[in-house]
Amino acid sequence: MKFFHTPKELNESLKVVDIIEYIIDIRMNLSQANSFITCLLAQNPKDQNATTLRGKTSSINARFESAFKKVQKVLVNTNQHLWEGILDTEVLNNYKFILNEWRKKAEMHLSDEVESLVSDLMVDGYHAWGQFYNSLVNSIRVNVQIDGEKSELSVGQAINLRSHPDEEVRKESHRALEDKWNEQEELFAKILNHIAGFRLQVYKKRGLENILKVPLIENRIKEETLNAMWKAVSKYKKPFTNYLNQKAKMNGDEKMHSYNFWAPVTKGNQKIKYEDAVDFILEHFSQFGTELESFSRQAFDKGWIEAEDRPNKSTVAFCAGFPLSGESRVFMTYGGRITNVLTLAHELGHAFHNHAMKPVNGMNKQYPMSIAETASTFSEMIILDAAMEKAESTKEKLFLLDEKLKRSVMNFMNIHSRFLFEKKFYEERKEGIVSSLKEFLLNSTFQRFSVHSLVTDQVIHQQGFFLMIVLPLS
Ligand SMILES: [Zn+2]
Helix, strand or coil: CCCCCCCCCHHHHHHHHHHHHHHHHHHHHHHHHHHHHHHHHHHCCCCHHHHHHHHHHHHHHHHHHHHHHHHHHHHHCCCHHHHHHHHCCCCCHHHHHHHHHHHHHHHHCCCHHHHHHHHHHHHHCHHHHHHHHHHHHHHCEEEEEECCEEEEEEHHHHHHHHHCCCHHHHHHHHHHHHHHHHHCHHHHHHHHHHHHHHHHHHHHHHCCCCCCHHHHHHCCCCHHHHHHHHHHHHHCCHHHHHHHHHHHHHCCCCCCCHHHCCCCCCCCCCCCCHHHHHHHHHHHHHHHCHHHHHHHHHHHHCCCEECCCCCCCCCCCEEEEECCCCEEEEECCCCCCHHHHHHHHHHHHHHHHHHHCCCCCHHHCCCCHHHHHHHHHHHHHHHHHHHHHHCCCHHHHHHHHHHHHHHHHHHHHHHHHHHHHHHHHHHHHHHCCCCCHHHHHHHCHHHHHHHHHHCCCCCCCHHHHHHHHHCCCC
16 A cells, blocks of 8 residues: 555556455455355354454454555546556556546545544444344244244244245234334334434535435446336336235235235145255256256255255345355255245356356456346246246146236335335434334325335235335345
């Protein structure tokens, strides 16, 4: 760092390359360590060693972030003419896109001291609140009665019961989950308030009025694009509402109950054994392409997937990339339902994305959230479409079509609700603490402009909406 200064001549591009390679190296190592700790904590949320390690990497990460911002700042001060020149040199051409992005982002940077203070405070502030949320959810135990027998389940296991064929089981697990969320409402509200409050303070210092500015830059999309997307989603909501109403009718209900949303549309479907799910996925992946199939086979054979159904593990399914070793790990709770098979295919899609990115330079590898779900959703669709084609009876086809539509409702309606919720929440948080989440959800203007336009209470019962919004996505 000490020897790095704003380039004055074209031949200094070599020094720039050196520092970029140095940054890539630190980033890859940090990412490898982070993924490892994430996996340790997922398989045993009470692992104290892993928690200590998380603390260590968080502070290394903060130091790295503040040094990284300094480098960016020194570099982007290059005069425009020379900037264009050095970006055109052979050694830097590969980094052109990312370096121009740094220059654009630098407009928001504060002084070195303040940037470094923000990075340091994030460890025990912003990030700590996120980690606290995860620990809280992982520590929750849900008591559910199935066939007269009481079981103590993790949140992940209780969520899996949403697609149980028996309505009573679905209803019971839904109620139990909702009770737990109601019990913890105050804590959830505090966490959300502090995460939003932290962000808003930093945005204020950066002079950012629009709360979407940073997410838009991070996701490399324009606000018009985002708005156009939501406009298209809103315009085509009707077929989904019709579908939900029809499904309710098939179940003998006037309106869709939230505990029935994930219900299988045809009764009596058997549990799918894990081994059968693996064969099913491999068979259909192979019809799409040999690389996807052989990669996934390798993931299964080498034990990259932790899918055991047991209580003391994390709730959220995820795929962790290990950039140094060029491997991935998939984590989930497999409960034997078609939704679990699709989650498995989804996470394998993320892993395949990592695999496909292997030859890409470390600096150009990072992709935003707006891209992240493409490969995974695509993998799910491969499995669903292939299964639909193979289905022999109308009953089977209907079952799969329902699975497909549920996912579309999640993508088009649930995600839209979450977006509107967050947008409105941040606006209200600007004015002060939002003390009651439930009140905010049920009584604020948010109700008027989102719930009724998206998932009207004729379609999904309001309370379920509360549950839908606070539960994490994978
Ligand atoms: Zn995903």
